[in-house]
Amino acid sequence: MLNVALMGYGVIGSGVAKVIEENKKLIASRLGEEIYLKYILEIKDMSSTPYADRVVTDLNIILNDPEVKVVVEVMGGIHPASDFTRSCLEAGKSVVTANKAVVADCGDELLALAREKGVRYLFEASVGGGIPIIRPLINDLASNEIEGICGILNGTTNYILTRMTNEGCTYEEVLKDAQKLGYAEANPAADVEGTDALRKIAILAALSYGKLIPMDMLKAKGITEVSLTDIAVAESFGCSVKLIGRAGKLDDGRIYATVSPEFVEDSCPMAHVNDVFNSILVRGNMLGDAMFYGKGAGKLPTAGAVVADVIDALETKYAAPARLFWEKADINDVLPADDVIGNVAKKFCHIFEDGEALKKAVEGKIDISFVSCSGDIHAVMCSEPVLEGSVKTYAVLS
Amino acid sequence: MLNVALMGYGVIGSGVAKVIEENKKLIASRLGEEIYLKYILEIKDMSSTPYADRVVTDLNIILNDPEVKVVVEVMGGIHPASDFTRSCLEAGKSVVTANKAVVADCGDELLALAREKGVRYLFEASVGGGIPIIRPLINDLASNEIEGICGILNGTTNYILTRMTNEGCTYEEVLKDAQKLGYAEANPAADVEGTDALRKIAILAALSYGKLIPMDMLKAKGITEVSLTDIAVAESFGCSVKLIGRAGKLDDGRIYATVSPEFVEDSCPMAHVNDVFNSILVRGNMLGDAMFYGKGAGKLPTAGAVVADVIDALETKYAAPARLFWEKADINDVLPADDVIGNVAKKFCHIFEDGEALKKAVEGKIDISFVSCSGDIHAVMCSEPVLEGSVKTYAVLS
Numbered sequence: 001m002l003n004v005a006l007m008g009y010g011v012i013g014s015g016v017a018k019v020i021e022e023n024k025k026l027i028a029s030r031l032g033e034e035i036y037l038k039y040i041l042e043i044k045d046m047s048s049t050p051y052a053d054r055v056v057t058d059l060n061i062i063l064n065d066p067e068v069k070v071v072v073e074v075m076g077g078i079h080p081a082s083d084f085t086r087s088c089l090e091a092g093k094s095v096v097t098a099n100k101a102v103v104a105d106c107g108d109e110l111l112a113l114a115r116e117k118g119v120r121y122l123f124e125a126s127v128g129g130g131i132p133i134i135r136p137l138i139n140d141l142a143s144n145e146i147e148g149i150c151g152i153l154n155g156t157t158n159y160i161l162t163r164m165t166n167e168g169c170t171y172e173e174v175l176k177d178a179q180k181l182g183y184a185e186a187n188p189a190a191d192v193e194g195t196d197a198l199r200k201i202a203i204l205a206a207l208s209y210g211k212l213i214p215m216d217m218l219k220a221k222g223i224t225e226v227s228l229t230d231i232a233v234a235e236s237f238g239c240s241v242k243l244i245g246r247a248g249k250l251d252d253g254r255i256y257a258t259v260s261p262e263f264v265e266d267s268c269p270m271a272h273v274n275d276v277f278n279s280i281l282v283r284g285n286m287l288g289d290a291m292f293y294g295k296g297a298g299k300l301p302t303a304g305a306v307v308a309d310v311i312d313a314l315e316t317k318y319a320a321p322a323r324l325f326w327e328k329a330d331i332n333d334v335l336p337a338d339d340v341i342g343n344v345a346k347k348f349c350h351i352f353e354d355g356e357a358l359k360k361a362v363e364g365k366i367d368i369s370f371v372s373c374s375g376d377i378h379a380v381m382c383s384e385p386v387l388e389g390s391v392k393t394y395a396v397l398s
Numbered sequence: 399m400l401n402v403a404l405m406g407y408g409v410i411g412s413g414v415a416k417v418i419e420e421n422k423k424l425i426a427s428r429l430g431e432e433i434y435l436k437y438i439l440e441i442k443d444m445s446s447t448p449y450a451d452r453v454v455t456d457l458n459i460i461l462n463d464p465e466v467k468v469v470v471e472v473m474g475g476i477h478p479a480s481d482f483t484r485s486c487l488e489a490g491k492s493v494v495t496a497n498k499a500v501v502a503d504c505g506d507e508l509l510a511l512a513r514e515k516g517v518r519y520l521f522e523a524s525v526g527g528g529i530p531i532i533r534p535l536i537n538d539l540a541s542n543e544i545e546g547i548c549g550i551l552n553g554t555t556n557y558i559l560t561r562m563t564n565e566g567c568t569y570e571e572v573l574k575d576a577q578k579l580g581y582a583e584a585n586p587a588a589d590v591e592g593t594d595a596l597r598k599i600a601i602l603a604a605l606s607y608g609k610l611i612p613m614d615m616l617k618a619k620g621i622t623e624v625s626l627t628d629i630a631v632a633e634s635f636g637c638s639v640k641l642i643g644r645a646g647k648l649d650d651g652r653i654y655a656t657v658s659p660e661f662v663e664d665s666c667p668m669a670h671v672n673d674v675f676n677s678i679l680v681r682g683n684m685l686g687d688a689m690f691y692g693k694g695a696g697k698l699p700t701a702g703a704v705v706a707d708v709i710d711a712l713e714t715k716y717a718a719p720a721r722l723f724w725e726k727a728d729i730n731d732v733l734p735a736d737d738v739i740g741n742v743a744k745k746f747c748h749i750f751e752d753g754e755a756l757k758k759a760v761e762g763k764i765d766i767s768f769v770s771c772s773g774d775i776h777a778v779m780c781s782e783p784v785l786e787g788s789v790k791t792y793a794v795l796s
Binding site: 312 | 683705706
């Protein structure tokens with residue numbers, strides 16, 4: 001019996017319990033022993049769950065139990081989740097999390113602490129939900145210089161854009177419906193303003209470049225201003241509008257990360273990533289483009305990724321490889337948020353071959369003062385971000 | 399200095415040398431030390447390469463050098479590659495390979511031997527070239543029951559089908575051109591008849607279900623009979639023709655693997671996987687569908703995956719997890735090749751809602767005697783294989 005503790009019994013936490021229960025036999029066949037959820041740290045009423053007898057409210061019970069080797073943190077928020085994580089690692093327990101806020105805030109310290117203690121800090125589920133991306137990026141792409149990374153990183157906004165595109169409903173209409181259906185929160189700001197996606201692209205950039213850009217040095221442009229006209233213009237170019245997170249490194253060594261709506265050509269697999277699905281594209285200097293696609297959120301996909309990390313932590317008793325590490329970026333490491341568009345364009349743009357034709361076509365349809373050329377960092381896949389200030393601009397793939 | 403030996407300096411072998419050389423600094427920053435290619439086992443003339451002074455023709459030199467911890471096997475073919483691999487593992491050296499023939503032939507024994515010796519046997523590059531699939535399948539999906547797996551697993555055939563579709567050229571014309579350009583071999587049988595894809599789907603099935611189906615128990619239908627009419631019919635249904643490898647497990651526990659051309663709907667990301675790109679879709683019982691996309695072949699993408707495995711083998715000194723193992727399937731474990739279509743259909747088919755309409759439409763266009771219903775194992779993504787004997791049949795996603 002391999003004993004595990006769970007901190008937090010919300011959507012993901014109850015999913016973790018469900019995956020461990022439903023796939024019990026399968027997991028035992030893979031691990032050689034069953035996983036047993038020994039404690040659940042939770043303050044809310046758990047009497048109606050099958051786990052009432054395992055609830056604890058005092059973290060020390062978990063910390064002081066030598067039988068518990070792995071603790072799952074799915075509490076959400078930075079505090080006290082990060083403090084509890086620190087205590088678990090200090091007590092010599094591996095920690096698995098889906099909490100991107102903690103990873104983005106102090107993942108570097110927690111990784112260093114885990115290494116010092118010879119345990120694991122794993123967070124595959126913190127980016128892209130159930131999509132395998134962190135382990136492949138760290139391991140399978142270890143031989144590659146990461147030239148760029150981009151993706152559809154937020155399921156709520158992709159759901160809204162998909163329905164706007166397919167049904168011709170306005171942003172406001174779809175948002176209201178999505179809230180009713182539980183696909184969007186009552187306060188949807190973190191999703192629709194791009195903050196959630198920004199946090200994820202910042203983590204992916206940290207894994208790729210070894211520097212984590214603090215959130216206050218980043219800017220996102222969400223989907224709140226995407227109109228049906230934008231979608232119609234996109235369609236007239238054979239494109240879909242997608243909210244794309246994007247990160248890269250300039251020749252001078254500075255890194256950047258940004259989130260904004262982009263046009264994605266229909267011939268590109270990413271244009272067909274619809275509803276709550278997410279997709280992440282990584283360009284390696286040897287590999288070229290690789291794309292990872294799947295459910296970027298949701299109780300069971302995310303919980304499945306958490307439990308896979310638990311299996312890994314239980315089975316492979318080695319510290320994280322040295323290359324899995326980042327430090328906090330300082331101001332000199334980062335392209336200022338306001339310069340991202342111009343500089344990214346400078347590095348990656350090649351003039352759109354029929355740029356003039358595009359400019360005319362777009363100007364004829366909407367009120368704009370500038371049309372960007374397209375970029376080629378992910379030329380096979382999608383355009384560069386080209387939203388500048390409040391002026392709406394468009395670019396499509398050449 | 400971390401010493402590595404290379405067995406075979408063909409396309410992939412020279413790529414491995416190039417990746418190690420070109421990304422030397424990056425790899426050193428990740429590993430803490432540089433990788434040095436100490437020996438190349440090769441019998442051909444190497445005097446024009448920068449490695450002339452490192453060539454050896456006697457495997458014992460590598461086996462007897464305690465400085466060499468990892469050996470890369472990229473010789474191709476089963477013998478003597480598998481024998482040399484066995485010798486290296488017995489000498490306590492980890493082996494990394496891109497050789498799918500060896501993995502499919504005796505990967506089970508080699509994994510067991512590696513475990514016994516406390517070293518690694520890694521083969522990420524053997525399926526999907528540079529696409530991370532084996533490590534994600536083993537690790538990131540460890541908590542999931544694999545309900546099915548399918549994919550575009552051969553770059554040559556996908557290149558041919560893409561050009562037939564885009565340019566309206568016949569199979570014979572494109573094949574001739576592909577041979578000139580080096581995308582297809584002089585004897586293209588392994589690619590165009592589906593054997594290469596079949597070997598890959600058999601390996602993926604082994605990883606998913608713990609049983610490797612021997613090649614002589616499997617059948618593939620390649621692309622040699624795909625005509626421009628087929629492609630036109632597909633287009634009339636909003637589909638593309640793709641060569642799809644597919645594996646799964648029936649309720650009675652028997653497993654199957656097959657390769658055949660299928661119709662894939664344009665709304666599905668896999669329909670837009672073109673040219674030499676590959677794509678693999680895995681359905682987990684918790685995750686749902688995840689898709690992996692990238693360059694499934696080619697010197698540098700494949701070599702990059704090999705070198706990533708080398709980094710892993712050099713850095714993480716633990717034996718493979720127990721769950722990375724399979725045994726050879728016996729006849730009772732496997733759905734007979736001739737029954738695959740009917741039984742897969744029985745398990746997964748639901749009658750195509752407008753099956754009659756489809757039948758009429760198709761019958762109006764081509765000479766067929768049977769139209770299959772569609773399946774839903776990957777209903778979001780693509781159809782079931784429905785080619786039966788010499789009679790051409792079609793199915794599209796409902």
